[in-house]
Amino acid sequence: EDLLKRNQQLAQANGQLLEKHGILAIDVMGSVGSGKTTMIERLSSRLCQTKTIGVVAGDLTTTIDADRIVEKGAQVVEVNTGKECHLDANLVGKALRELPLEKLDLLFIENVGNLICPAEFPLGAHKRLVVISVTEGPHMVVKHPHIFRGADVVAINKVELAAPMKVDPEELKKDVLAVNPGAQVVKTSLVQDQGTKDVIEALGLMAGSGA
């Protein structure tokens, strides 16, 4: 399918540009409201003293997420995808050109809230972090295998609401490992900044930061 092939080429170009500047890039994916922006806020707050952070915030039409992240000290470029249900390597490539790449150490790309389409469109990032929420119920992993197969780290968020939701985070973790034994699964309650350190470790961001 030409669209996918073209995206793959542009993703490679992005990857090379990031490599050239020694920037580690992380594609943050997940369903609507699962906690992607809160994740980026938490990670940025913990790492901003030792790393210069850039963020590409993808959304359909608003700047709500970009505005939140700017307050955490990151360089933010916001991308609007219109009616497109996923970010693509082309949009990300354009956003990269607006960032001070020579200064950045770390880049977070917040994808559009969607558990399906982003799986098919790599952006050129080094790692893929998928954020899901226990408030979506017990089946979201088994229902959307593709996105979990491509994940390096999976954060099961809002775990403090697992009890009223009657959802067991341990079961969700098993579901992830069943489709992707190599994935690192972390339980988080990002609203309380819990689990952030585990995510940093799982993403391999600890080296040299002494966090």
Place this chain on the structure above:
Amino acid sequence: EDLLKRNQQLAQANGQLLEKHGILAIDVMGSVGSGKTTMIERLSSRLCQTKTIGVVAGDLTTTIDADRIVEKGAQVVEVNTGKECHLDANLVGKALRELPLEKLDLLFIENVGNLICPAEFPLGAHKRLVVISVTEGPHMVVKHPHIFRGADVVAINKVELAAPMKVDPEELKKDVLAVNPGAQVVKTSLVQDQGTKDVIEALGLMAGSGA
């Protein structure tokens, strides 16, 4: 865009087939885990004594939702969309042919969990019901205007979790009415079967059922 035009034609054909058999059809949309299946379960339980109900359950690869709904006395046809991020009129048309249309009064179509793609693909239903959850945070309506513009009824679900989420259902209702003043907005806690009667009324399903 040819794909959209073709879908529009097939949607019209579905609409005509449903009309011919006097079936009221409702397209149930919403984000991942917002409560679409629970909504259909609740509506079916309340209406099954007075109406014969059919359901088309759309999902990527599993039969989890279809299996749940069968237990509520509805005639269920399950459709797998593979990697497609929305149901389309073609898939629904095929599903209709597997249902005992001459017997049905009411049809629910559960769309794939996605707040973006389904907005562009009408299925031939008479009404569109969008189910969102307070657990997604305060911004999901303003971030996804298209799907709310096309909605007849919007259910704001899991309201019993609004307090721990620090989300105000009244604000979400205002956001919906801002993009679609004609929409009927109902607050629900479907896990406790609360708000179901209001949804039935909003969908115009009360006539002759004396519910």
